[in-house]
Amino acid sequence: MPPDSGGAPAVARADTPQSDTAPTATPTDTPGPQTADATPPRSDDDDKPESMDRYETTVRIEKGDTLESVLRDMDFAPDEIRKAAAALKPVLKGARLPVGETITLQVQAPQESDGKPTLQALVIRPEARREITLERSAEGTFSARQRTFEVVPKLVRASGVVKGSLRGSADAAGIPPSVLAEMLRAFSWDVNLQYDVKGGDRFAVLIEQAYTTDGRLVSPGRVLWAQLTTGGGKNTYNVYRFKPARGAEFFYYGNGQSVVKSLLRTPMGLNRLSSGFGMRSHPIMGFTAMHTGVDFAAAYGTPILAAGAGTVVAAGPYGGYGNWVKIDHGGGIATGYAHMARYAPGIRPGARVHQGQVVGFVGSTGMSTGPHLHYELHQKGRPVNPLSARATQRAGLAGKDLERFRAVVNKTDRARDGAELIAAR
Ligand SMILES: [Zn+2]
Numbered sequence: 001m002p003p004d005s006g007g008a009p010a011v012a013r014a015d016t017p018q019s020d021t022a023p024t025a026t027p028t029d030t031p032g033p034q035t036a037d038a039t040p041p042r043s044d045d046d047d048k049p050e051s052m053d054r055y056e057t058t059v060r061i062e063k064g065d066t067l068e069s070v071l072r073d074m075d076f077a078p079d080e081i082r083k084a085a086a087a088l089k090p091v092l093k094g095a096r097l098p099v100g101e102t103i104t105l106q107v108q109a110p111q112e113s114d115g116k117p118t119l120q121a122l123v124i125r126p127e128a129r130r131e132i133t134l135e136r137s138a139e140g141t142f143s144a145r146q147r148t149f150e151v152v153p154k155l156v157r158a159s160g161v162v163k164g165s166l167r168g169s170a171d172a173a174g175i176p177p178s179v180l181a182e183m184l185r186a187f188s189w190d191v192n193l194q195y196d197v198k199g200g201d202r203f204a205v206l207i208e209q210a211y212t213t214d215g216r217l218v219s220p221g222r223v224l225w226a227q228l229t230t231g232g233g234k235n236t237y238n239v240y241r242f243k244p245a246r247g248a249e250f251f252y253y254g255n256g257q258s259v260v261k262s263l264l265r266t267p268m269g270l271n272r273l274s275s276g277f278g279m280r281s282h283p284i285m286g287f288t289a290m291h292t293g294v295d296f297a298a299a300y301g302t303p304i305l306a307a308g309a310g311t312v313v314a315a316g317p318y319g320g321y322g323n324w325v326k327i328d329h330g331g332g333i334a335t336g337y338a339h340m341a342r343y344a345p346g347i348r349p350g351a352r353v354h355q356g357q358v359v360g361f362v363g364s365t366g367m368s369t370g371p372h373l374h375y376e377l378h379q380k381g382r383p384v385n386p387l388s389a390r391a392t393q394r395a396g397l398a399g400k401d402l403e404r405f406r407a408v409v410n411k412t413d414r415a416r417d418g419a420e421l422i423a424a425r
Pocket of ligand 1: 285
C-alpha cells in the first residue's frame with residue numbers, strides 16, 4: 001500500500017518516528033480547534049511554546065518539607081492547599097516525602113496582579129515504585145490516583161583502576177558504597193586492604209540491581225561477582241555469590257573454595273580502614289627480625305577484630321605493648337593485638353570470641369608514637385609474618401553444592417558479558 005493512499009493525514013507530524021508499529025493516537029493527532037487553555041499542558045506530546053499563564057514546575061524536596069509547606073512556598077491559597085492535601089491524604093497515607101525527590105506541578109498563574117495561582121495538577125513519587133497524580137477537575141475539585149510500577153532485576157557491571165584510594169576510585173566507577181562494602185568483605189580474608197591494594201590495581205564487579213519498569217533504581221544492588229587484581233597483575237581474586245544447600249549465602253572462588261578463612265587478613269573494622277588506605281604517607285612497619293608483627297595505621301578508636309574464633313588468653317598491660325590482647329585459636333595458632341586504647345566489654349582471659357568480634361579499640365598505649373594496631377601471629381609459640389603465613393584453613397564446596405556452583409559460575413560469567421555498564425560519575 002502506498003503511504004499516501006490510506007486514511008492517514010496528508011501532513012505527517014514531524015516528530016513521529018518512522019517505524020513498523022502503528023502510531024498510537026494522541027490528542028494532538030485528532031483534528032479540531034486547538035484552544036491553548038482547554039487542557040493542561042502535556043509533557044509527552046506538547047510541542048507548543050509554554051504558555052506564560054499556565055506552566056509546569058518541578059521542585060526538589062528539602063529536609064523538613066511537607067506537601068503543605070511546598071505548596072505554601074508556591075503561594076497557593078490556603079483553601080487550595082487544604083483541598084489538595086485532603087485529596088492526597090488517602091493515597092499518600094502519611095508517607096514521608098523523600099529528600100531529593102521531586103514534585104512536578106502544573107500551575108495556572110493568577111489572572112489579576114494581586115490574585116493567587118491555582119494548582120492544576122501535581123505528580124509525586126513517595127517511593128520509587130509508587131507514583132501519585134493529583135488533578136483538578138473543571139469544577140475545581142481535586143482527585144488523586146496512584147500508579148504502581150513493577151520491580152525488575154537488572155544486571156550492571158563496573159570496573160576501574162585504583163588511583164589514590166580504592167574508595168574514591170570505586171565511587172568514580174559508579175559503584176554504590178554498600179556494594180563496595182560487600183566487595184571489601186569478600187576479599188578481606190585474602191587481601192590486606194592496607195598493604196596489598198596499591199595504585200594501578202584493578203577491580204571489577206557484577207551487580208544485581210532492582211529497577212522499576214520505568215527505570216527508577218529501587219535497590220543499589222548486591223554483588224554477584226567481583227574481581228580484584230593486586231601486585232601489578234600478579235594476584236587476581238575472582239569471587240562468586242553462592243548459597244550452599246546448608247549454609248549461608250556468601251562468596252566462593254571459582255574453584256569452589258570459600259573466601260572465609262579461619263583467620264581474617266585484616267583484623268580491623270573495614271569501613272574506617274577503607275576510607276583511608278591508599279592515601280597514607282606515614283610509614284607503618286612490616287615484619288622484620290626486630291619487629292615481630294605488622295603495624296596497621298588507623299584512626300584512634302577504630303574497632304579491632306578477633307582474627308579468628310578462639311579463647312582470650314591475655315587481656316591486660318604488657319610492657320611496651322601497652323594494652324594487649326592475645327587469642328589462642330587452637331592447633332598451635334595464636335594472635336596478639338597491641339597498643340589498644342581500651343578493651344571491648346567481656347574481653348578477659350578465658351572468654352570465648354567469634355571471628356570478627358570486636359576485642360578492643362585502636363590506641364597508642366605502651367611504646368608507640370601514634371595510634372596504630374600492632375598485630376602478631378604466632379605458630380607453635382613463635383611469631384611469624386601474618387601477611388605471608390599460610391596458617392589458616394578454609395572450607396570448600398563439594399558434591400551437589402559444587403555441581404550447582406559450577407553452573408552458577410558459568411551463568412554468572414555469561415551474564416557479565418551481557419551486562420550493561422553502570423553509569424560512572
Ligand atoms: Zn609494631
